[in-house]
Amino acid sequence: MPRRDYYKILGVAKDAKPREIKKKYRELAKKYHPDANKGSKKAETQFKVLSEAYSTLSNTKKRREYDRKHPSRGPSRKRTTEDWSPPPGGRWGYGFGNYETRGRAQYDGSFSRTATEETPPPDPNAPTRGFDLQFMVDVPFTTVALGGTIPYIYEKYVECNACVGTGESSGETCKTCEGKRRVVKDVSLDVKIPPGVADKYVLRIQDEGGAGMNGGPSGDLFLKICTEPHPNFKRKKSDIYAETLISPELAEKGGTLNVETLDAVKTIEVEEGTLTGEELRLPGEGAAILWGKKRGDFIVKFAISDG
Numbered sequence: 001m002p003r004r005d006y007y008k009i010l011g012v013a014k015d016a017k018p019r020e021i022k023k024k025y026r027e028l029a030k031k032y033h034p035d036a037n038k039g040s041k042k043a044e045t046q047f048k049v050l051s052e053a054y055s056t057l058s059n060t061k062k063r064r065e066y067d068r069k070h071p072s073r074g075p076s077r078k079r080t081t082e083d084w085s086p087p088p089g090g091r092w093g094y095g096f097g098n099y100e101t102r103g104r105a106q107y108d109g110s111f112s113r114t115a116t117e118e119t120p121p122p123d124p125n126a127p128t129r130g131f132d133l134q135f136m137v138d139v140p141f142t143t144v145a146l147g148g149t150i151p152y153i154y155e156k157y158v159e160c161n162a163c164v165g166t167g168e169s170s171g172e173t174c175k176t177c178e179g180k181r182r183v184v185k186d187v188s189l190d191v192k193i194p195p196g197v198a199d200k201y202v203l204r205i206q207d208e209g210g211a212g213m214n215g216g217p218s219g220d221l222f223l224k225i226c227t228e229p230h231p232n233f234k235r236k237k238s239d240i241y242a243e244t245l246i247s248p249e250l251a252e253k254g255g256t257l258n259v260e261t262l263d264a265v266k267t268i269e270v271e272e273g274t275l276t277g278e279e280l281r282l283p284g285e286g287a288a289i290l291w292g293k294k295r296g297d298f299i300v301k302f303a304i305s306d307g
């Protein structure tokens with residue numbers, strides 16, 4: 001009976017459509033194909049596991065059978081995960097997990113770490129640094145443009161409380177962590193989004209990665225900012241563009257109009273004889289520049305409604 005979580009391995013939701021599964025598989029297969037990894041044992045294992053997962057989930061009958069045997073499997077919670085499972089005999093790896101943020105499983109091949117530092121330290125009691133964690137995070141358009149704080153929940157390794165990170169209690173293997181000295185736990189963090197940060201910028205948050213072992217330091221948390229699209233606004237560097245529909249009457253005769261900017265409502269003058277495509281610039285109402293010291297412009301782009 002398979003013991004691995006095939007949904008997690010492929011980084012898809014439990015109800016993922018076959019097309020989505022195929023797409024994810026192709027992305028990951030390309031990345032972990034032995035030909036592309038010059039004899040890396042780790043990549044080879046991952047490729048094998050990936051193929052196994054795909055052969056099951058891509059087959060309707062096998063998938064149904066798998067779901068029946070593993071009713072609780074699949075990323076049901078809207079959480080991030082550190083990784084899926086350790087390679088046989090190995091320790092937890094990097095980057096092959098699903099980058100899941102608020103329920104949207106994402107994967108970005110270029111954003112994962114290659115397998116370096118693979119050999120575990122020979123002394124199990126030597127201080128070891130915790131893992132760096134890398135996730136993508138969806139941030140609302142306005143928060144990216146003007147800065148702010150977002151709550152972020154993710155899973156990471158923390159020291160086992162039951163055995164205080166020793167792996168043993170009363171001379172026996174600790175039952176809580178099964179001797180691993182650390183346990184996976186949900187943590188939440190208020191993440192500061194710098195004002196006007198670029199889309200796809202990677203924030204490094206020191207010491208918020210996995211806990212170290214034997215007194216070693218924690219790893220870092222890396223969050224890649226993915227700007228959520230806005231229904232009306234588009235951003236070009238520090239300027240914000242907003243398509244604004246006006247009536248033919250207002251366009252012809254001119255008059256005042258209230259428009260919503262990023263953080264205010266402004267009354268603007270529509271000139272007499274305004275045409276579709278004409279723009280009105282509101283200086284200093286755009287996205288933050290220089291980490292909030294200045295702001296770009298807000299550009300109203302007029303479109304005349306049909307009636």
Ligand SMILES: [Zn+2]
Nearest residue numbers: 160163174177
């Ligand atoms: Zn323990």
